[in-house]
Every structure is written in structure tokens, then in C-alpha cells.
Amino acid sequence: MLLGWDFDERVEMHDTAEQPEGPLKIGAYFDWLLKNNRDLDIYVLRWDTGALKSFFRVNGLMTLIRWYFHPRVHFKLDSHHPVGAAHHQKVIVIDEDTAFCSGIDVANNRWDTRAHDDSQSHRLQPDGNDAGPWHDAAMVVQGDVARALAEYAVQHWRAAGGKPTKAVTATADCWPADLDPDFTDCPIAIARTLPKMDDQQGVHEIENLYLDLVAAAKDFIYAESQYFASARIAAAIAARLSEPDGPEVVIVNPQSAEGWLESEIMDSTRARLFEAIKAKDKYDRFRMFHPFNAAGTAIYVHAKILIVDDQYIRVGSSNFNNRSLGFDSECDVAIDASEVRDDRVPSQIASVRNDLLAEHLGVDESDVHSSLEETGSLIATIDTLKKPGRELRLYQTPDVSDVEAWLADNDILDPKRADDVFAGVV
Incomplete structure (x- = not known):
């Protein structure tokens, strides 16, 4: 299925x-x-x-x-x-x-x-x-x-109105033959978004989990998302950045959203939220980057990943935008290492994060690990390992015109709930 x-x-x-x-x-x-x-x-x-x-x-x-x-x-x-x-x-x-x-x-x-x-x-x-x-x-x-x-x-x-499904009677092992699992025998959860309808209660597990994970962070929040357009998530991040001992936050976004209208709305919303967060970032712990390949071509980021410290990792379909938090149907899975007694799962979560950074920086995972051990900082590690070619480039806030600002304020393509004023516009 x-x-x-x-x-x-x-x-x-x-x-x-x-x-x-x-x-x-x-x-x-x-x-x-x-x-x-x-x-x-x-x-x-x-x-x-x-x-x-x-x-x-x-x-x-x-x-x-x-x-x-x-x-x-x-x-x-x-x-x-x-x-x-x-x-x-x-x-x-x-x-x-x-x-x-x-x-x-x-x-x-x-x-x-x-x-x-x-x-x-x-x-x-x-x-x-x-x-x-x-x-x-x-x-x-x-x-x-x-x-x-x-x-x-x-x-x-x-x-959705589908007819009754056939009962599953097979007992075979369907795991891909050449895929070694990164995690075994660990706590894992499913988080969903389902919109409120006459015959359906709204489910906002994804939004709640995002906010809980941001609140739980101690050292690092690393995220990859197609968009950055949720004021509520931005506010939660800004609150943590205001704390003297809050976490570093690194977000990897595409250089621009796909499509003209989507780009106008999502990119202008991102610019406003970014500036709002930076105003609260008095300890300089917030960065947003775009990945580029060795030829200097922008890589489109469609991944939806959130890794908090070496304790939590979530992967799925939800973005940092309002649609994913309450309007569309979404599904994520998340691993929780906070109650695992040994360091096997936490170390693997850290390894996945380091491997993603190594991919974006064009270096080995061991280089990221060593730099993190030395600096204790994701931001310093990225700055240290950055080189021309395959790289992460800092986000630069563009000028936002009055028209773009109006579109962003009215959330035409990014409604939070089904009863929002522009929810039905497509």
C-alpha cells in the first residue's frame, strides 16, 4: 500500500x-x-x-x-x-x-x-x-x-472511501537485503497531522512534537526542511535562543521554493521569520544555510528531518510550515533515545547528524565528529570545514516588497487550519 x-x-x-x-x-x-x-x-x-x-x-x-x-x-x-x-x-x-x-x-x-x-x-x-x-x-x-x-x-x-482491504497472511521478512539498520530495539513513535472535518477530529501530533523537541534541546537543533514558514515554530526557536544557555539552531533550506507564486509567498515569509528570530538571537546561535554541489549548483532540499542533540531524530513528510501543522495530512516517525540505557542509540543519532553535515560540506563524517569534539559547536564546525565547491552557504535576507509582504501575511498557500480565511484558495 x-x-x-x-x-x-x-x-x-x-x-x-x-x-x-x-x-x-x-x-x-x-x-x-x-x-x-x-x-x-x-x-x-x-x-x-x-x-x-x-x-x-x-x-x-x-x-x-x-x-x-x-x-x-x-x-x-x-x-x-x-x-x-x-x-x-x-x-x-x-x-x-x-x-x-x-x-x-x-x-x-x-x-x-x-x-x-x-x-x-x-x-x-x-x-x-x-x-x-x-x-x-x-x-x-x-x-x-x-x-x-x-x-x-x-x-x-x-x-478516503477505499473498499475493504485484503487480510495480510504473509510472514516473510521484507527488509531490504543489502540495507544495514542504523537503529535496533529502540523507542519509536508515529506523529500525524489530520485536518479537522465534520467526520474527523483534528490531529496535531506533529505540531506538538515539534514544540516539545525544540523545548527539550540542550545543545543542538539540526533541521532540514523544504520551507521555514511557521510562526509558531519560529517563536519556539526564538524563545530558546533568548536563553543564555540555550541550544544552537542550524536549519538547512533550499535556496528558494519551487514555483513563482510559492516562492513569492514562502520565501518572503521565511525572510520575515528569519529576521524576527535574529532579533532575539543575542547570543548568535542561529544559522540558516543552503547546500550547493561541487559545481556550485543549488541543491533542492526536500528532506524533512529534525535532530535534537543526540537524543531525538524524526523523519517524515512534514515541513516547517502551517499546512503541515494543521491543514494537510502528514505522517512522521521519531526515535527517542532519552530512555535508552546504553549509548548505542544516542551515538547513532549523532552519527546520522554528522553524516548529513559531512554530505553537505563534502568531507568525511569523521571530520565533522572531530571538529565537534574540539569546538563543541555545530556552527563553528561548519565554519571550520567550509570550503569552495560542495558547501553550505549562509542564508541572506532578500528585500521583501509590499506585495510579497501582503501575500506572506495572508498565508494564501499556507493556511494553519481548515477554517482560516484563505484556506480554500488554491
Whole structure:
């Protein structure tokens, strides 16, 4: 079962480690799987509004028609949301054994490697164009949390009007064969956002967890997000930066949001929130950066990651924006090392953070670790290891025109709740 904001049957699922069996295109691959496994059922739930473009592609429409008549393919467009809201979570569950929770849709422009090279043949889109470097993240889980994500996926499927799902009887181990787990036997939680509707209570676990984690930080808050447009999260960060012994805060954002109108609104909101935070940052512990590859090309950050000290890590679909906190449907997973007795989980959380920084700085993880040990500072570590080419560049506040400021103030594309005045504008 796949829950997603988008789904494009033309996407090619490249594997840089080995030649995969079956067709590369996901639509053809599903057909191949169904042919070779008579017990397999496939469920796809995608956002209804975002699916409209599929109907204007001949191949896409033909695939949907073919699947509509297939007894073991169940394709559903999710309209169970307020007007203007989106089914935004990205969850894939395989039987009730293994699950993925991420910021990655099965859609165009998502494939890349961690090198984020300028020239990448596998990144070419169906139209032959290269969308450019793309940075994203997912967490794959197994065990009780995978079963819980499977239960959530089925609940969401049924809430969207999907027909009853087939019972899972398989007991096979579905964990990817060549993937070594970073974490084992540790506390993990699922956090959700579901908008309030006549037949549904609003769920704001994601917002509450963000605020709790910011409040819990002692030394470092490291975040990657597509946007920085939530006044409530910004206020929570500003409050911690006002404390003499508060944490350092490092946020990695794309240089600019995608699309003209989205860029005008989100980028101007980011500028205002950034300046508001810096006004409270009297101890100079706040930085925002943009990643660039070795050729100097901006890397688009789509990952949604929050790492607090060496105690908490969360990965999922939610951004630092109002939609993710109360209007769209979202799903994150978070690991809590605060109650783990040994240092195994905390050290791995720190390793993931250091590895991400090493990726952005074009250095080894050991270099980040050594610098942190020496300086005790994320900011000083970034400044020390920074070099031309693959790098993190400091955010520079642009001029914000009166028009951009008005758009930002009115949150046209970023409503907080379904009853906000502009919630229905798309």
C-alpha cells in the first residue's frame, strides 16, 4: 500500500548498486509483480487534486484504466480533506512487516544520489530534462512500528472511501537485503497531522512534537526542511535562543521554493521569520544555510528531518510550515533515545547528524565528529570545514516588497487550519 501526494507511473526506479529484476518504470514494474505473484494486491492512495494532470497524459490515463479493471490493483484518489488541503504524507507498507515513512513521493524530480552531481543520467525526467540536484530522506522500519504504520495506512484508505482491504497472511521478512539498520530495539513513535472535518477530529501530533523537541534541546537543533514558514515554530526557536544557555539552531533550506507564486509567498515569509528570530538571537546561535554541489549548483532540499542533540531524530513528510501543522495530512516517525540505557542509540543519532553535515560540506563524517569534539559547536564546525565547491552557504535576507509582504501575511498557500480565511484558495 502506497499513500502519497503524487504518483507517476512513468518514474524509473534506478538502482546504482545492482541491476534490478523487472522493468524500471514503476507502472510496468507493478504489472510485472502482479503477473509473477498471484497472491499480491497493490493499493495506491494519492491526492485527488494533484492527480488531475495524470488524466491529460495518454499513457497515464491508459495505465489508470488498465488498473481499474485489474482485480488486484486498487487505485483510489483521496478527496477526504478540506477544500485546498492536500493528502501529503508519503507512506509505503509492505505486508505488515516493513514500512517506509518519508518526504519522497513516487514522482518526477525525486531520484538522486548523495553526490548530487550536476551530470546524472538517471535523473532525466520523462521529457528528457534534468530537474537538477535533489536532497531527500526516508526512514524504513520493521516490527511493531511497521505494523502500526500499516494500520494507519489502512485507516486512511478506508477514510478516503477505499473498499475493504485484503487480510495480510504473509510472514516473510521484507527488509531490504543489502540495507544495514542504523537503529535496533529502540523507542519509536508515529506523529500525524489530520485536518479537522465534520467526520474527523483534528490531529496535531506533529505540531506538538515539534514544540516539545525544540523545548527539550540542550545543545543542538539540526533541521532540514523544504520551507521555514511557521510562526509558531519560529517563536519556539526564538524563545530558546533568548536563553543564555540555550541550544544552537542550524536549519538547512533550499535556496528558494519551487514555483513563482510559492516562492513569492514562502520565501518572503521565511525572510520575515528569519529576521524576527535574529532579533532575539543575542547570543548568535542561529544559522540558516543552503547546500550547493561541487559545481556550485543549488541543491533542492526536500528532506524533512529534525535532530535534537543526540537524543531525538524524526523523519517524515512534514515541513516547517502551517499546512503541515494543521491543514494537510502528514505522517512522521521519531526515535527517542532519552530512555535508552546504553549509548548505542544516542551515538547513532549523532552519527546520522554528522553524516548529513559531512554530505553537505563534502568531507568525511569523521571530520565533522572531530571538529565537534574540539569546538563543541555545530556552527563553528561548519565554519571550520567550509570550503569552495560542495558547501553550505549562509542564508541572506532578500528585500521583501509590499506585495510579497501582503501575500506572506495572508498565508494564501499556507493556511494553519481548515477554517482560516484563505484556506480554500488554491
